[in-house]
Amino acid sequence: MEQNITVIEKICGSKPADVELIIVGNDPNFIFAPQENYILKVLYDLDGNIINVTSWLECANYVNGGWTDLIPGTVNWEKNIFIAYLIIFFGYLAKDRFVKFFKKT
Numbered sequence: 001m002e003q004n005i006t007v008i009e010k011i012c013g014s015k016p017a018d019v020e021l022i023i024v025g026n027d028p029n030f031i032f033a034p035q036e037n038y039i040l041k042v043l044y045d046l047d048g049n050i051i052n053v054t055s056w057l058e059c060a061n062y063v064n065g066g067w068t069d070l071i072p073g074t075v076n077w078e079k080n081i082f083i084a085y086l087i088i089f090f091g092y093l094a095k096d097r098f099v100k101f102f103k104k105t
Contacts, residue, residue: 012059032058
C-alpha cells in the first residue's frame, strides 16, 4: 500500500497522523471505524458498484483494491438503438415526399 500512497492521497485526502496503514485485504470480520472529521467519499469499481467510505483507512484500502472516485463510463445501448430505429422509420415514411420534392426541381 505504501507504493500507492500518492494515488491514495489524491483520492482520499492527506493521511491523518493518527492513522496507521494496515492492509485489511478480504477479511470479512474487519470493521472500519468511522472518523468523525472525515467527509463521506463515494468510490466506484469497474463494474459500476458503489461504496460509501467514512474513514481514511477504509478509503485507502478500497483505493488500494482498485476502486476510484471516477464514475466508469457506461453506454445506454437501448437508447442509441431506439434513436437509430426512429431515424430509419421516419426516413422510410418521408422517402416518398423527398422523391416528389426532387422530381419537381
